[in-house]
Amino acid sequence: MRTTPTALDLPMVDPLPQATQNYFNICQDKLGMIPNVLQAYAFDIDKLNAFIAFYNDVMLADSGLSKLEREMIAVVVSSINKCFYCLTAHGAAVRKLSGDPVLGEQLVMNYHSAKLNLRQKAMLDFAALMTESSQHIEETDRSALRAVGFSDRDIWDIAAVTGFFNMTNRVASATDMQPNSEYHTQNR
Numbered sequence: 001m002r003t004t005p006t007a008l009d010l011p012m013v014d015p016l017p018q019a020t021q022n023y024f025n026i027c028q029d030k031l032g033m034i035p036n037v038l039q040a041y042a043f044d045i046d047k048l049n050a051f052i053a054f055y056n057d058v059m060l061a062d063s064g065l066s067k068l069e070r071e072m073i074a075v076v077v078s079s080i081n082k083c084f085y086c087l088t089a090h091g092a093a094v095r096k097l098s099g100d101p102v103l104g105e106q107l108v109m110n111y112h113s114a115k116l117n118l119r120q121k122a123m124l125d126f127a128a129l130m131t132e133s134s135q136h137i138e139e140t141d142r143s144a145l146r147a148v149g150f151s152d153r154d155i156w157d158i159a160a161v162t163g164f165f166n167m168t169n170r171v172a173s174a175t176d177m178q179p180n181s182e183y184h185t186q187n188r
Contacts, residue, residue: 005036007176010043017045023052033180035089037168040177058164064154065123065161068097072120073127073161075107080131083169088179090165095187104187119148126155127162 004011016024020042027034041048059070071093078086087108095104106114111124122144129137145155171177 005040005178010040012039012042013045016042020045020048033182036178036180037085037089037172040175054164058157058160063157064151065157068094069120069123070157070161071097072107072111072124073158074165075104076111076124076127077131077162077165078169079108079111080128081166081169081173083165083172085172085177085179086165086169088183092183092186099187101188119150122148123150123158126158130159130162131166 013020015021024034024038027038038048038052041051059067059074063070065073071090074086074090075094078090091104091108094107095101098104103114111128116124126137126141126145129141142155145158146152150158
């Protein structure tokens with residue numbers, strides 16, 4: 001049986017610095033768990049802090065994108081990359097934020113099957129293009145986002161969320177990062 005959240009033998013720093021322990025305590029109180037991704041990074045506090053700072057910036061900072069839209073991007077990118085950890089964790093977030101367990105599953109399997117508005121569809125099409133073949137992005141792709149109401153700042157945020165999850169998907173897959181079991185039953 002595995003004692004770390006990944007296939008790598010990288011145990012958490014022990015004891016954790018007080019600030020990290022406090023953050024983990026907040027996670028436990030708010031989420032009922034400490035996400036395995038945080039525990040996975042806790043072998044190196046500088047890497048953990050960098051991960052948390054970037055995650056908080058792209059997913060929680062002020063943006064023209066809603067929290068749900070950012071989670072939708074995370075799920076679509078993770079679906080294309082077949083990242084089990086992020087599909088599980090962010091699929092649960094989509095179910096919670098949307099109040100629609102079907103939407104979460106549709107985005108996991110095939111976002112084209114979901115009933116999306118034009119804004120959401122354009123956003124996810126751009127995220128998919130960026131994930132599958134970013135070298136083919138042209139001005140017409142950015143113009144399509146502007147046409148449904150996204151500002152240039154919003155386009156930056158779509159690209160940043162998409163880029164972040166492409167990176168984290170690859171790290172999670174390469175290390176066989178496993179999602180917390182609690183995610184599987186949330187908001188169904």
